[in-house]
Amino acid sequence: MEQKWLKYTLKVRQDTEDIFVAELLDSPYTLGWVEPPFEVLTTDNGYDFAQNTEDAVTVYVFEPMVQQEEEHQQLLRVYIQRWPGAISILEVAQVAEENESWKDEFREVQVGDWWIAPTWTEPEALKEAKHILWMDPGAAFGTGYHGTTQDILLFLQEITVKDKVVLDIGAGSGILSLYCAINGASQPVYAVDINPQSEYQMEVNAANNQLPAHALKIIVGDALEDTVRRELPQQADLILLNIGGDEDVAMLPIVKERIAPDGYLLLSGMVEWNREMVRSTYEQAGFQTLGERQSEEWVTLLMKESGVTKK
Structure with a gap:
């Protein structure tokens, strides 16, 4: 049976972020990632980003689901009471275990007579493709x-x-x-x-x-x-x-x-x-x-x- 996880989207006050993230590492919870609040700026050269130093950061936290969702949420509410008023639960969702699900974000795309596709693309998706450029995503742009x-x-x-x-x-x-x-x-x-x-x-x-x-x-x-x-x-x-x-x-x-x-x-x-x-x-x-x-x-x-x- 596929393992279900709970994904919590939390708003965390910036002056609490460091200590909260540090304590998560020794907790029953798994830190996903942190998204600082950014503002998109239009510049003469295109776009730039400026970090908003006042608004709360968004922190994504996961835990395996072993009991009813409401019981998990209640335990989380108790856990974040250690930082009164600094952390709030924005959203809770049940998700499948991550494994390689991130690959779903990268799909084949047709550009003219060529297809650009990651190497894990199902053959059926490319059955009409005459020319394929195999490109796996990584830390480099493109x-x-x-x-x-x-x-x-x-x-x-x-x-x-x-x-x-x-x-x-x-x-x-x-x-x-x-x-x-x-x-x-x-x-x-x-x-x-x-x-x-x-x-x-x-x-x-x-x-x-x-x-x-x-x-x-x-x-x-x-x-x-x-x-x-x-x-x-x-x-x-x-x-x-x-x-x-x-x-x-x-x-x-x-x-x-x-x-x-x-x-x-x-x-x-x-x-x-x-x-x-x-x-x-x-x-x-x-x-x-x-x-x-x-x-x-x-x-x-x-x-x-x-x-x-x-x-």
């Missing part, structure tokens, strides 16, 4: 759900990547780099990300797609730093940037330095309110805009280097 990733993938399906030297800055989990490698780009595809977790996740996803170890050259660090710069290709036929509007502009010197004459640039991560700033900056630097896609507020530009001889 599952295929975000509009910027999907719009870049749609553009990549419209231009050939075969035999192109590809430089992917902000590679995350490697989804765009892997697509290029699978579709005949010159190997290695240069995959750069500032997040150290990206290296492991890209290696896992490369193996999931039966790519050899040399298919990607994974570079951890900021592409503007000299140590990273020295590892980049001297010229790239295709450069991918999916990092944010201001960051796209900051990378312009690298893009101009390394893009091949008539090379393609896919520029994303910007939002509709800084799109014009990013586009005009690149056009003034000699790039032509060939196409544009938008998913909600997120904008992706397909651009081409003018072919002017570089000095």
Whole structure:
């Protein structure tokens, strides 16, 4: 018989959070996770978050259900009386034992002629798929759900990547780099990300797609730093940037330095309110805009280097 658990959603005053969480570790209860109250801010570069230091945090607590739910709730009410007025029960729910139920959050998604799917996807869900990119979620950005990733993938399906030297800055989990490698780009595809977790996740996803170890050259660090710069290709036929509007502009010197004459640039991560700033900056630097896609507020530009001889 499947074990049932009770999931408690608690509101905990911030000045009580630390001691409450510490004492949970020696209690009959299991700490799930803590969600601080954040406010979403709109900035010139997209979005940012600010922590609200006054409102209560949300704490999720679990315990196995071995008696009637009301009896469990009564014991919890007695337990939190140790912090009078600081903790309240917001919600109680019966849930199945977690195990690998988190995998249900990650499902297959179709982008053009390609499907992006985690490796545990049921074969029946992909029976109509002609092309599959296997991507398991991890600590690096990039599952295929975000509009910027999907719009870049749609553009990549419209231009050939075969035999192109590809430089992917902000590679995350490697989804765009892997697509290029699978579709005949010159190997290695240069995959750069500032997040150290990206290296492991890209290696896992490369193996999931039966790519050899040399298919990607994974570079951890900021592409503007000299140590990273020295590892980049001297010229790239295709450069991918999916990092944010201001960051796209900051990378312009690298893009101009390394893009091949008539090379393609896919520029994303910007939002509709800084799109014009990013586009005009690149056009003034000699790039032509060939196409544009938008998913909600997120904008992706397909651009081409003018072919002017570089000095």
